[in-house]
Amino acid sequence: MGSFQDRNIILTSHVAKNEAPLLDSGHARLNQLGYKQELKRDLSVLSNFAFSFSIISVLTGITTLYNTGLNYGGPVSMVYGWLVACFFTMVVALSMAEICSSYPTSGGLYYWSAKLAGPSWAPFASWITGWFNIVGQVFMRMGSDNKCRLFTCTTSPGQLGAAWNFLGVFLMILIPSVATERASASFVFTNFNTDNGAGISSRPYIFLIGLLMSQYTLTGYDSSAHMTEETKDADINGPRGIISAVGISVIVGWGYIIGISFAVTDIPYLLSENNDAGGYAIAEVFYLVFKRRYGNGVGGIICLVIVAVAIFFSGMSSITSNSRMAYAFSRDGAMPLSSLWHKVNKQEVPINAVWLSVIISFCMALTSLGSIVAFDAMVSIATIGLYIAYALPIFFRVTLAQKRFVQGPFNLGRYGIIVGWIAVLWVVTISVLFSLPVSYPITLETLNYTPVAVGILLILVILYWVVSGRFWFKGPVTNI
Numbered sequence: 001m002g003s004f005q006d007r008n009i010i011l012t013s014h015v016a017k018n019e020a021p022l023l024d025s026g027h028a029r030l031n032q033l034g035y036k037q038e039l040k041r042d043l044s045v046l047s048n049f050a051f052s053f054s055i056i057s058v059l060t061g062i063t064t065l066y067n068t069g070l071n072y073g074g075p076v077s078m079v080y081g082w083l084v085a086c087f088f089t090m091v092v093a094l095s096m097a098e099i100c101s102s103y104p105t106s107g108g109l110y111y112w113s114a115k116l117a118g119p120s121w122a123p124f125a126s127w128i129t130g131w132f133n134i135v136g137q138v139f140m141r142m143g144s145d146n147k148c149r150l151f152t153c154t155t156s157p158g159q160l161g162a163a164w165n166f167l168g169v170f171l172m173i174l175i176p177s178v179a180t181e182r183a184s185a186s187f188v189f190t191n192f193n194t195d196n197g198a199g200i201s202s203r204p205y206i207f208l209i210g211l212l213m214s215q216y217t218l219t220g221y222d223s224s225a226h227m228t229e230e231t232k233d234a235d236i237n238g239p240r241g242i243i244s245a246v247g248i249s250v251i252v253g254w255g256y257i258i259g260i261s262f263a264v265t266d267i268p269y270l271l272s273e274n275n276d277a278g279g280y281a282i283a284e285v286f287y288l289v290f291k292r293r294y295g296n297g298v299g300g301i302i303c304l305v306i307v308a309v310a311i312f313f314s315g316m317s318s319i320t321s322n323s324r325m326a327y328a329f330s331r332d333g334a335m336p337l338s339s340l341w342h343k344v345n346k347q348e349v350p351i352n353a354v355w356l357s358v359i360i361s362f363c364m365a366l367t368s369l370g371s372i373v374a375f376d377a378m379v380s381i382a383t384i385g386l387y388i389a390y391a392l393p394i395f396f397r398v399t400l401a402q403k404r405f406v407q408g409p410f411n412l413g414r415y416g417i418i419v420g421w422i423a424v425l426w427v428v429t430i431s432v433l434f435s436l437p438v439s440y441p442i443t444l445e446t447l448n449y450t451p452v453a454v455g456i457l458l459i460l461v462i463l464y465w466v467v468s469g470r471f472w473f474k475g476p477v478t479n480i
Contacts, residue, residue, distance in 0.1 A: 024041070024232050024233050025233045025409070026041065026104050026228060026231060026232060026233050026234030026235055026236075026238070027041060029235050030104065030105060033103065033105060033478070034476075034478025034480050035105060035229075035331075035478060035479055035480060036479050036480055037229070038229075038344050039106070039229045039230045039324075039327075039344065039349075040230060041229065041230055041231065041232060041234075043227060043231040043232065044231075044232060044237070045231070045232075045233075045236075045237035045241060046159065047159055048224050048231045048234075048237055048238060048240070049240070049241040049244045049245050050159045050161065050162035051223045051224060051227050051241070051317050051320065052220065052221040052222075052223045052224045052241055052245030053245040053249060054162050054165060054316075055219075055223050055314055055317045055318050055321060056217065056218060056219070056220050056221055056246070056249045057161075057217075057313070057314035058169060058217055058249050058252055058256055059169055059172070059256070059306075059310040060217075060307070060311045060314045061216055061217025062213065062256055062257060062260075063307050064216075065212065065213040065216055065217070066078075066260070066281050066282040067271060067279070067280065067281050068209075068210065068212055068213045069081070069210055069213040069214075069257075070193065070270065070271060071193070071196045071198075071210075071271060072193075072196055072198075072206050072209040072212075072438075073206050073207050073209075073210035074191050074192060074193030075183075075187060075191045075192075075193075075261045076190065076191060076192040076193075076207070077192070077193075077206065077207050077211075078210065078214075078257050078261065079188065079189060079257060079258060079261065081207060081210050081211045082214045082250075082254055082257055083254070084211065085211050085215045086214065086246075086253075088422070088423075088426040089218040089250075090246055090250070091419055091422050091423045091426065092387075092390055092391070092394070092426065092427065093246040094412060094419055094423075095397070095412075095416070095423045096109075096222065096225065096242055096390060096393075096394065097240075097242045097410055098239070098397075098408070098410060098411050098412050098416055099112045099393055100112075100224070100235075100239050100242060100408075101235050101236065101238065101239045101407070101408030101409055101410035101411065102407060102408040103115055103408075104225075104229070104234035104238045105228060105229060105328065106226050106227070106228065106229040106324045106325070106328035107130070107328035107329065107331075107332065108133070108222055108225035108228075108328070109129050109130070109222060109389050109390065109392070110126040110129040110133060110329065110334075111126065111328070111476050112393035112396075112397075113126050113128075113130075113392050113393040114126035114475040114476050115476075116393055116396035116397050116401040116405065117396045117400055117401070118400050118401070121396075121400070122474075122476075123469075123470070123473055123474050123475045124465065124470070125392065125396060125475075126332075126475045126476060127461070127465055127469055127473055127475075129389050129392045130325075130329050130389075131464075132385050132386070132389040132457070132461070133222070133386065133389035134322065134325050135381065135457060136385030136389060137318065137321065137322040137325060137357075137382075137386070138322060138357065138360050139381045139382040139385070160313065161314065161316065161317055164306075164309060165313070166252065167306075168307065168309075169252045169253075171303070172256055172259060172260060172306075173255050173258075173259035174259070175260065175263050175286070175289055176259055176260075176263045176289075178289050178293050179292070179293070180292045180293055181265050181292065182262050182263065183261065183262050183263070183265055188258060188262055192207075194206060195267075195268065198438060198440065199439060199441065200438075200439070205436075208433055209433075209438055211430070211433070212434060214253075215387075216383050217249075217253065218249065218250075218253075219382065219383060219386050219387070220318065220321070220386070221242050221245050221246050222242075222386070222389075222390065223317065223318075224238055224239075225238055225242065226321045226325050227320075227321065227324060229324070235409055235410075236409050236410060239410040260282065263285050264281075264285060270284050270285065276288075276297070283300070283304055286299070286300035286301075287301075319354065319357050320354075323350055323353040323354040323356070323357045324350065326341050326350070326353040326356055326357060327344075327353040330353065331477075331479070332477045333473060333477060340352050341353045381457055383434065384430070384431050384435075384450060385454060385457060387427045387430060387431070388427065388431065388454075390427065391424050391427035391428075394420045394423050394424055395420075395424045397416075398421055398424065402417060431454075434450050435448060435450045435451040435454075436448065
C-alpha cells in the first residue's frame with residue numbers, strides 16, 4: 001500500500017514539466033483503499049465541519065433535554081456535567097479522527113472496524129459496527145422534522161445549518177439581558193436540585209443521570225467521516241471536521257447552558273405541567289422573559305421558532321450523513337437490495353439511499369407518536385447505539401491492530417493507545433450509566449427501557465448474521 005510519506009511525494013510530483021498535480025490526497029487514498037471516486041468531491045473543510053456541527057446542534061439537544069438537566073441536579077448538573085461529558089467526548093472524537101485520517105471513506109466506522117479487526121474478524125466486526133451505526137443514525141432525533149426532510153434532504157444544508165446554530169445560540173445567550181428577573185451567579189454555579197420527584201436522593205447518582213442531556217447532545221459527529229468521499233483532502237480535512245465540530249459545540253453549548261440558567265428563577269414552576277408551556281421548562285423560560293419585559297410572549301415564540309429551524313437543519317444533515325452510510329454499506333453488499341441503494345444519479349448523489357433514509361426515519365417516528373416509552377427507547381438506541389459504533393473500531397485499533405495500524409497525516413503519535421483506551425472505557429461507562437433506573441420504585445411505567453432496546457437491537461443484528469449474513473457478507477469489497 002505504501003507509506004503516507006511516499007504517497008505525498010507521489011501526489012506532489014509531475015509526469016511532465018507542465019502537467020498539473022495528480023489527485024488530491026483524499027481521492028488518491030480512496031483509490032488506494034480500492035474504491036472508485038463516484039461521489040462529487042467538492043466539500044471544503046468548512047463544509048465538512050458544518051455537517052457534523054449541524055447534526056450535533058447544541059441548540060437542538062440542550063433545548064430538548066433541558067428538563068432532564070433541571071430535574072436531575074439542576075444548574076450544577078448541567079454546567080459541570082457538560083464539561084465532564086465534553087472532555088470524554090473529545091477523547092472519543094480524537095481517536096475517531098486518527099482512524100478517519102487513515103481510512104477516509106464514506107463507510108466510516110464499519111470500514112474502520114473491518115480493517116482494524118484483521119482478516120479473520122473483519123466480516124463480523126464490520127457487520128455489527130455498521131448496523132449499530134446505521135440504526136443509531138436513523139433513530140437519532142427521528143421525531144423532530146421528518147415531514148420537512150422530504151423536500152430538501154438532497155441539498156447541502158451543512159453550512160446554512162451551522163450558521164443558523166451559531167446565530168441561534170448567540171441570541172439565546174443574550175436572553176438574560178432581556179429578563180427583568182435573573183438568577184444569581186451563586187444559583188447558576190452552585191445550586192444542586194435534588195427535588196426530582198423520582199425517589200432519588202443520592203447526589204452522585206442524580207449528577208450522573210443528569211449527564212444524559214450533555215451526552216445525548218454530543219452525538220452525530222461521525223458525519224464528517226461519512227462525508228469524506230465528498231471532501232477535498234479528506235485524510236486531513238475529515239479529522240479536522242470531527243474535532244472542530246466537537247470543540248466548537250463544547251464552547252457554544254456551555255455558553256448556552258449558562259446563559260439560559262441565568263434566566264431560571266423557579267425550578268419547581270418551570271417543571272410543573274401547570275405552567276403556560278405545559279411543563280417544558282425552556283419554553284416557559286422563553287415565554288416568561290419576554291412576557292415580563294414586554295407584556296406578551298411573542299419573543300418567546302420567536303425563540304422556539306429559531307430552535308425549530310435548528311432542528312430542521314439538524315434533521316437534514318442527519319439524513320445526508322445516514323444516506324452516505326447506507327450508500328457505502330450497500331456498496332459492500334451488507335444491506336438487502338444493496339444494488340439499489342448505492343446507485344448514484346447525474347448529480348453524483350446516492351438518491352435512492354437518501355429516500356430510504358427518509359422513509360425509514362419517518363416510519364420509526366410514527367411508532368413513537370403518543371408513547372413516551374417508545375420515544376425514550378428510540379432515543380436510547382440512538383445515544384448508546386451510536387457510541388457503541390464509535391467505540392468498536394477504537395477498541396480494535398488499541399487491541400488487535402495495536403502494532404499494525406498505519407497512522408495517517410493526522411495522528412496522536414504515541415498517545416494514540418492511551419487515548420483510545422480512555423475512549424472505550426468512557427463508552428462502557430455511559431452504556432451502563434444510562435441503563436440504570438431513573439425513578440423509584442421501579443414499575444412498568446418508570447422502568448428504564450434502554451438496556452431492553454439496545455439488547456433487542458444486538459440480538460437482531462447477531463441473529464441476522466448467524467442466519468444469513470455470515471454466508472455472503474465478507475466485509476468491505478473493493479470496486480477497482
